[in-house]
Amino acid sequence: xxLDTSGFETSVPTIGFGSSSDMLDELSSVPSxxxxxxxEFDGFQKKAVDMLxxxxxxxxxxxxxxxxxxxxxxxxxxxxxxxSSQSVKKIIExxxxxxxxxxxxxxxxxxxxxNLGIKCRLHELANKRRISVSGASKLLANMLYSYRxxxxxxxxxxxxxxxxxxxxYYVDNEGGRLKGDRFSxxxxxxxxxxxLDSGYKYEMSVEEASELARRSxxxxxxxxxxxxxxxxxxxxxxxxxxxxxxxxxxxxxYHYYPVPPAIAEQVMEEATAE
Amino acid sequence: xxxxxxxWSPYDNNGGTCVAIAxxxxxxxxxDTRMSTGYxxxxxxxxxxxxxxxxxxxxxxxxxxxxxALQKVLKSxxxxxxxxxxxxxxxxxxxxxxxNTLYFKRFFPYYAFNVLGGLDExxxxxxxxYDAVGSYERVGYGAQGSGSTLIMPFLxxxxxxPSPLLLPKQDSxxxxxEAEAVDLVxxxxxxxxxxxxxxxxxxxxxxxxxxxxxxxxxxLRKD
Numbered sequence: 413x414x415l416d417t418s419g420f421e422t423s424v425p426t427i428g429f430g431s432s433s434d435m436l437d438e439l440s441s442v443p444s445x446x447x448x449x450x451x452e453f454d455g456f457q458k459k460a461v462d463m464l465x466x467x468x469x470x471x472x473x474x475x476x477x478x479x480x481x482x483x484x485x486x487x488x489x490x491x492x493x494x495x496s497s498q499s500v501k502k503i504i505e506x507x508x509x510x511x512x513x514x515x516x517x518x519x520x521x522x523x524x525x526x527n528l529g530i531k532c533r534l535h536e537l538a539n540k541r542r543i544s545v546s547g548a549s550k551l552l553a554n555m556l557y558s559y560r561x562x563x564x565x566x567x568x569x570x571x572x573x574x575x576x577x578x579x580x581y582y583v584d585n586e587g588g589r590l591k592g593d594r595f596s597x598x599x600x601x602x603x604x605x606x607x608l609d610s611g612y613k614y615e616m617s618v619e620e621a622s623e624l625a626r627r628s629x630x631x632x633x634x635x636x637x638x639x640x641x642x643x644x645x646x647x648x649x650x651x652x653x654x655x656x657x658x659x660x661x662x663x664x665x666y667h668y669y670p671v672p673p674a675i676a677e678q679v680m681e682e683a684t685a686e
Numbered sequence: 687x688x689x690x691x692x693x694w695s696p697y698d699n700n701g702g703t704c705v706a707i708a709x710x711x712x713x714x715x716x717x718d719t720r721m722s723t724g725y726x727x728x729x730x731x732x733x734x735x736x737x738x739x740x741x742x743x744x745x746x747x748x749x750x751x752x753x754x755a756l757q758k759v760l761k762s763x764x765x766x767x768x769x770x771x772x773x774x775x776x777x778x779x780x781x782x783x784x785x786n787t788l789y790f791k792r793f794f795p796y797y798a799f800n801v802l803g804g805l806d807e808x809x810x811x812x813x814x815x816y817d818a819v820g821s822y823e824r825v826g827y828g829a830q831g832s833g834s835t836l837i838m839p840f841l842x843x844x845x846x847x848p849s850p851l852l853l854p855k856q857d858s859x860x861x862x863x864e865a866e867a868v869d870l871v872x873x874x875x876x877x878x879x880x881x882x883x884x885x886x887x888x889x890x891x892x893x894x895x896x897x898x899x900x901x902x903x904x905x906l907r908k909d
Contacts, residue, residue, distance in 0.1 A: 498849065523786075
């Protein structure tokens with residue numbers, strides 16, 4: 413169906429780069445925006461969103477501290493505006509001493525992490541020693557780089573403990589690989605960073621670090637619509653990883669901000685007085 | 687020069703809804719039997735439920751040609767497994783096989799929205815829910831297809847089981863009895879039929895237990 417889009421076109425031609433006399437024209441002209449070149453105008457947006465398929469919205473974080481590596485994530489998967497699952501496992505257990513986090517396409521992250529686990533095991537068998545975190549993240553980054561531009565969506569962190577101590581790498585579908593000691597990935601990451609950065613101290617104990625991680629995820633789920641469900645927190649130490657907690661963020665809210673019973677009664681009284 | 691876009695799509699959506707509920711020692715898998723294209727009904731008697739193994743049953747909505755192709759691949763892989771291991775595939779094993787099969791067509795996906803139901807190695811009911819490219823998770827209940835957005839909130843309300851991610855771990859299977867679960871499924875489809883044009887005609891229910899599979903057929907609105 414051909415729509416009448418004449419109302420969207422502007423009468424003023426587009427401005428050349430760096431010509432100052434056109435500035436006034438730019439301000440006074442009706443803004444024009446690009447329309448998709450498709451015959452199916454109504455279905456186009458849905459198709460574009462559908463292509464993202466699952467878990468683009470998420471909050472995951474990981475940081476290194478004195479006691480090892482702390483990894484945490486939410487568990488919501490959304491398909492556009494529909495919450496397709498509240499119980500997605502976003503922290504993937506690659507092997508007993510390495511964890512991967514999932515952000516982006518759920519199928520992509522699940523498949524490539526499983527594949528990475530297989531590659532790590534083969535390395536162990538071939539070399540009679542465990543693979544380093546640096547090596548594992550490089551394997552994943554190289555695999556993803558070879559699929560660059562084909563539409564994979566993976567924003568993952570590889571956290572583990574090897575001979576050199578705790579290790580944390582960020583790997584994404586562009587083939588980027590960054591070594592660091594504090595990362596947060598996903599639509600809720602700005603909120604998580606805020607809480608994480610302000611409370612972070614290298615000398616934290618395991619309990620303090622896990623509480624900081626849990627709080628950061630909770631605050632991200634509070635403000636970001638695409639994050640929610642259960643906040644899981646894992647700790648990676650010299651002996652491997654252990655799951656420290658899994659709390660429903662709805663319940664965490666009332667745990668952090670309990671409703672004082674006195675105020676509730678006051679409000680009720682005022683209402684009946686009027 | 688605007689890019690020419692294809693006016694032929696390899697995909698079509700044949701509609702329909704699939705639901706599965708996992709119990710302590712049973713699994714209920716149900717789907718409507720309407721197959722449609724656009725506003726036309728192609729068949730009122732098309733089964734969307736396929737038995738893959740003794741303890742694993744697949745129900746898929748979406749593009750039925752892709753579903754048929756997917757089913758054939760899984761059936762042949764299962765046959766090879768049986769030859770090599772001298773036993774049937776368990777439901778969790780079939781679940782991972784399905785995930786890998788779907789992901790191998792990551793760049794030209796099977797347009798199939800799957801729910802896999804069955805019994806696990808311990809005899810407890812298990813349901814796995816998938817997206818079109820293979821991401822999967824084990825859940826206590828699942829719905830896929832055109833009526834899923836109508837059905838899921840109601841199942842959440844009635845069956846909301848504790849998330850398997852919680853610590854300490856809690857069982858995600860429903861405490862409902864088999865009869866209650868079947869009744870719930872019938873209720874849920876009757877409601878979905880009222881408000882979803884692609885769901886209706888007949889409801890096919892498969893109940894999987896350790897001793898075998900029972901099938902039930904119930905009429906739904908045909909309009």
